[in-house]
Amino acid sequence: xxxxxxxxxxxxxxxxxxxxLRCSPRSGDLSVYWYQQSLDQGLQFLIQYYNGEERAKGxxxxxxxxxxxxxxxSELNLxxxxxxxxxxxxxxxxxxxxxxxxxxxxxRLTVL
Amino acid sequence: AQSVTQPDIHITxxxxxxxxxxxxxxxxxxPYLFWYVQSPGQGLQLLLKYFSGDTLVQGIKGFEAEFKxxxxxxxxxxxxxxxxxxxxxxxxxxxxxxxxxxxxxxKGTLLTVNP
Numbered sequence: 001x002x003x004x005x006x007x008x009x010x011x012x013x014x015x016x017x018x019x020x021l022r023c024s025p026r027s028g029d030l031s032v033y034w035y036q037q038s039l040d041q042g043l044q045f046l047i048q049y050y051n052g053e054e055r056a057k058g059x060x061x062x063x064x065x066x067x068x069x070x071x072x073x074s075e076l077n078l079x080x081x082x083x084x085x086x087x088x089x090x091x092x093x094x095x096x097x098x099x100x101x102x103x104x105x106x107x108r109l110t111v112l
Numbered sequence: 113a114q115s116v117t118q119p120d121i122h123i124t125x126x127x128x129x130x131x132x133x134x135x136x137x138x139x140x141x142x143p144y145l146f147w148y149v150q151s152p153g154q155g156l157q158l159l160l161k162y163f164s165g166d167t168l169v170q171g172i173k174g175f176e177a178e179f180k181x182x183x184x185x186x187x188x189x190x191x192x193x194x195x196x197x198x199x200x201x202x203x204x205x206x207x208x209x210x211x212x213x214x215x216x217x218x219k220g221t222l223l224t225v226n227p
Contacts, residue, residue, distance in 0.1 A: 002155065033214060043202065043217035056212035090155065094213055100146060101206075101215060103156040 003027070004093050004104035012110045018079040021107045025072055025093030031055070032074040033094065033101060034066055038087040049074055081111045114139045114205050118218035125193050126226045133188040133221050135203030144206035145186040146215065147177055151199045159201075162186065163208075173197070198225045 003026035013019055025032050034046040036059075045058035049068035060066075063081075068074040078085060088108050092101035115138045125131055137143055144163050148156040160171025167179040177188045186203060200222045204215040 002157075031213070035215075042219045043204075043215075045214040045216065048212055048214060056214060058214060092156075092215075100158050100161050101213070102158075103148075105155040 002102040002104065004091060004102050006089075006091055006104035006107050008107060009105065010108050010110070012112065013081060014112055015081055015083060017081050017111075018077065019081065019109065021076040021078070021089050021091075021109075023074045023076070023091030023093075023104055025074070025091075026095075026102055029093035029095050029102075030072065031094040032068055032072070033092045034060075034074070034076050035090045035092065036087050037090060037106070038084075043090075046076070078109070083111050085109065086111045114143070114207070114216045116203050116205050116216055116218035118201075118203055118221050120221045121219070122222045122224065124224040124226060127195050128192050131188075131190045131193045131197070131223070133201050133203075133223070135186045135188065135218060136184050137186060137203070137205045138184065139205050139208075141208055142181075144208050144213070145177075145179060146204045146206065147171065147175070147186075147188050148202045148204060148217075149199045150202065150220075156202065159188070193223075193225055195225045195227065198223055 005024045007022045030051045032049045037043045046060040048056040066076045088106045090106045092103045094101045117136045147159040162179045200220045202220045203218045
């Protein structure tokens, strides 16, 4: 158990819909990273938040957004969903230099 | 831009045999390097990490990896593979500067273990 929680575990929805994925980092970790794992693209960094502020963006689509709340949990919002958005979405929490990222169990999104 | 190459998509070994999974990275400075393992339907578990110092690092489950700067490599090894090691293995490079420690992953190597 990494100490990072993600909900829901599975999500099945239709094209055009909007979903929200939730992540709670390990106690004391201020940084949250979101990654997408798909068959064609592999594991890709999407976005990072640190103590409520966006710090870095990766290959995140404009249809996707995220935020981190005062209690440090984070949400990833995916809108106007397409079939190609079907993937496993991971969040990871991190404490700073010389530390690894701890990954949550992931949310598997299926867009039909 | 940083990148990671794992040349082997799929490797099959017999139980008890030795294992080496290859990883080559591209990064402008001294990298942070990681190996993660993912079992089917599971999340990512850290096997080992390199930040600095001794270039041979020991991890969990009997794994080790060696950082070779001259070859830009960070290969994962295990002297004797167990059936439970069957999984997908990911090498990753992390930013070592600034405040964004994002990870860049290789495409992964799927390990099959024959009895």
